[in-house]
Amino acid sequence: MSLNTANKYLIAVVGPTAIGKTNLSIKLAQHFNTEILSADSRQFFKEMQIGTAAPSSEELAQAQHHFIQHKSIEEEYNVGTFEKEAVQKITALHKTHNIVIMVGGSGLYVDAVTKGLDYFPEVDKNIREQLNLQLENNGLEALQLQLKQLDPTTYNTIALDNPQRVIRALEVCIGSHLPYSSFLNKDKNNRAFKTLTIGLTAERSIIYERIEKRVDLMLESGQLEEAKSLYNRKERNALNTVGYKELFNYFDGKWTLDFAISEIKKNTRRFAKRQLTWFKRNENTLWFDYESSDEMIIKKIQEHIV
CATH class of the missing domain: 1.10.20.140 (Histone, subunit A)
Structure with a gap:
């Protein structure tokens, strides 16, 4: 595909958890012959693969990914650092690619890259x-x-x-x-690239059904064992997240395993609801049903970036 070299684009793929963002981002990266940045703050940590539904080794092999499992839970890593590193990576990639893909469900981290961080006053x-x-x-x-x-x-x-x-x-x-x-949304950093945001969504009942299936699949894949291996480091901030903290309560003897699993599903549903609330604030997002064909989404993208 030809594109004016003066126009550098970041295509951000957003939406609630378990909606299919990873698969779409890989399809887009393959079509546009480019690379992917993750903006999922839970997938940054190498110790948390199963419980964060990080891309599999097969998925990672289909396109070059950045900011996936590149940090340890022992390291301090925040949205300000991510913004700086991500913009630097996008700038470097734009030297050889007119389009770069970013994917993730962490609204704050997506906005940090696409809009810049907000200024807050010093407080006591x-x-x-x-x-x-x-x-x-x-x-x-x-x-x-x-x-x-x-x-x-x-x-x-x-x-x-x-x-x-x-x-x-x-x-x-x-x-x-x-x-x-x-x-929020005051003075922001100007970006040297344009952003097109693509959102995937579905009826809430479908989102919740997909979440239930994903949690079950993660448990079948070894989530309980992964959480157990991290139990002695449960105070780390990265582990204060859905899918881990509930199992830590089970290990502590506070909850039964069945109840812990039901809490993971409930808290993940709540998380998905907050994600949609956050992403719906962006009136310029192009929303697609999760079952939309890759070809149709790519066609719409091309209409917006020519």
């Missing part, structure tokens, strides 16, 4: 210390309710089961006396 460090103390004494739910009162917009879009995300939003609300969400 004591606020975070106090919030951490509240988390320890009163639990996460109390902080979630506080966030719901101070900033319902953020409450409805962030990963509420992630204490760090909740505390970060709260400390900005408390320290600035303004909603965390009020600082």
